[in-house]
Amino acid sequence: MNTTNKYVTNVMMTFVLLSVVGCSSMSARDKNTAIGAGVGGIAGAVLTGGSALGTVGGAAVGGVIGNQIGK
Numbered sequence: 001m002n003t004t005n006k007y008v009t010n011v012m013m014t015f016v017l018l019s020v021v022g023c024s025s026m027s028a029r030d031k032n033t034a035i036g037a038g039v040g041g042i043a044g045a046v047l048t049g050g051s052a053l054g055t056v057g058g059a060a061v062g063g064v065i066g067n068q069i070g071k
Contacts, residue, residue, distance in 0.1 A: 004050045012042040012055070029067065036066020 016038030026034070040062015041055050048054025 005046060008045040008050045008055065009042060012038065012045060016042070029071065032066040032069050033063050034066070036069070037063035040065070 016035065037059045041059035043062070044054040044056070044058015045051070047058070
């Protein structure tokens with residue numbers, strides 16, 4: 001993993017952790033959506049070598065999956 005991938009992964013992990021901490025008043029479905037978007041963004045960044053399009057696409061797909069799981 002090169003330096004760019006490590007940086008993107010660290011930033012996304014920090015974002016996920018901070019967003020989960022700030023979710024105390026959210027419903028379970030909203031939390032699942034946020035977590036899915038964070039995990040999807042990280043996965044998209046890692047799989048595409050830190051590409052912005054891959055990160056955003058992964059976040060979108062992860063958010064949809066998290067939302068559907070939260071039903």
